[in-house]
Amino acid sequence: MVKLRARCLLAGDAAVGKSSLSHIFYSDGSLFQKNYSMTTGVELLVKSVSIPETNDTVELYILDTPGKDTLVDGCEKMWGEPSLLCLVFDLTNEQSFVNCGGWMERVRAHCQGLHVPGVLVGNKSDLSARREVQASVAREWAQSQGLEYHETSAKEMENCDAPLLSLALAFHSLYQEHRENIQNLSPG
Amino acid sequence: MIESSFNSSDKKVVLVSSSDENHPPENIIDGNTQTFWMSTGMFPQEFIIRFAEATGIAAVTVDSYNVKHLKIEKNNSPNVSHFESVTEKDFERTEGHLQSNVISLNVNSATHLRFIVTSGDKGCGPGCCGQSLWMKVLRDLQT
Ligand SMILES: Nc1nc2c(ncn2[C@@H]2O[C@H](COP(=O)(O)OP(=O)(O)OP(=O)(O)O)[C@@H](O)[C@H]2O)c(=O)[nH]1
Ligand SMILES: [Mg+2]
Numbered sequence: 519m520v521k522l523r524a525r526c527l528l529a530g531d532a533a534v535g536k537s538s539l540s541h542i543f544y545s546d547g548s549l550f551q552k553n554y555s556m557t558t559g560v561e562l563l564v565k566s567v568s569i570p571e572t573n574d575t576v577e578l579y580i581l582d583t584p585g586k587d588t589l590v591d592g593c594e595k596m597w598g599e600p601s602l603l604c605l606v607f608d609l610t611n612e613q614s615f616v617n618c619g620g621w622m623e624r625v626r627a628h629c630q631g632l633h634v635p636g637v638l639v640g641n642k643s644d645l646s647a648r649r650e651v652q653a654s655v656a657r658e659w660a661q662s663q664g665l666e667y668h669e670t671s672a673k674e675m676e677n678c679d680a681p682l683l684s685l686a687l688a689f690h691s692l693y694q695e696h697r698e699n700i701q702n703l704s705p706g
Numbered sequence: 707m708i709e710s711s712f713n714s715s716d717k718k719v720v721l722v723s724s725s726d727e728n729h730p731p732e733n734i735i736d737g738n739t740q741t742f743w744m745s746t747g748m749f750p751q752e753f754i755i756r757f758a759e760a761t762g763i764a765a766v767t768v769d770s771y772n773v774k775h776l777k778i779e780k781n782n783s784p785n786v787s788h789f790e791s792v793t794e795k796d797f798e799r800t801e802g803h804l805q806s807n808v809i810s811l812n813v814n815s816a817t818h819l820r821f822i823v824t825s826g827d828k829g830c831g832p833g834c835c836g837q838s839l840w841m842k843v844l845r846d847l848q849t
């Protein structure tokens with residue numbers, strides 16, 4: 519049994535539903551807020567995810583950060599060294615998807631150009647009549663960025679576990695690779 | 707000065723911030739170069755070694771991987787509290803082989819040594835999550 523810990527950055531434009539998702543993660547679904555309340559600082563929540571077919575768990579230390587551009591700069595120094603990224607956009611707002619490119623650049627620059635594995639989440643899938651971003655387009659872009667793509671509805675609590683499991687699995691397999699590499703090291 | 711390998715029964719690891727059951731903290735001081743302790747993510751990471759009785763320690767040999775900055779503290783109490791700083795060291799990044807360092811401590815008397823890794827190297831090779839580290843204390847040079 520291994521208990522891994524990973525710092526996961528929750529990023530994306532304002533009002534796409536990052537805090538709503540993080541509340542769903544945290545409370546397993548009892549806490550959807552209809553009224554928008556903007557996140558102004560960095561909020562931390564810890565979510566433990568079990569890895570199927572093992573006794574291992576990954577504790578995700580999820581940092582919910584503000585999406586509003588004027589607040590991002592001030593909060594970036596609190597990102598620390600994220601090992602995972604959960605990038606969220608709003609399926610009913612094409613601009614929030616377009617801006618994901620900028621978010622990726624910012625995260626990469628923050629991490630000294632290193633790739634941070636993670637997921638791209640298209641949220642608000644319940645508002646199907648207002649959808650502006652097609653799943654195929656989003657999935658293709660996600661692949662080009664090395665992210666796994668998921669669609670969720672924080673409101674209907676739909677599919678919200680999938681991105682978490684993806685994140686945990688990604689970290690778990692990185693850890694195993696890392697452990698193997700380490701076992702093959704030569705002495706100093 | 708006695709050079710003692712860390713496999714003797716007069717020391718044990720009494721606290722560790724994380725571990726993988728395949729690479730448990732006992733490995734830190736078992737004196738066997740084939741085994742190691744591996745942390746499981748996020749910094750800082752730390753462990754505390756207790757000596758059976760107050761001991762003078764001139765230096766320790768530390769093998770590691772992915773360590774960027776290590777702090778060593780000591781105390782002279784039966785409890786794991788009230789530590790004072792002994793030394794700090796920046797490690798050089800290595801790829802494909804271990805970091806091997808002899809760290810001089812010049813401690814006259816201590817019952818506990820605390821090792822704190824405050825940061826690690828990112829991107830230390832393919833598949834590295836940059837958040838876990840490998841460590842082993844091979845020897846202490848007792849005064
Ligand atoms: N219909 C629908 N509305 C949602 C969903 N998720 C979030 N919302 C609504 O979208 C608004 C913004 O949600 P937040 O979670 O506060 O957005 P945020 O990304 O945290 O925004 P910032 O903190 O400003 O970056 C709120 O009014 C939510 O009720 C969803 O899945 N479906
Ligand atoms: Mg928010």
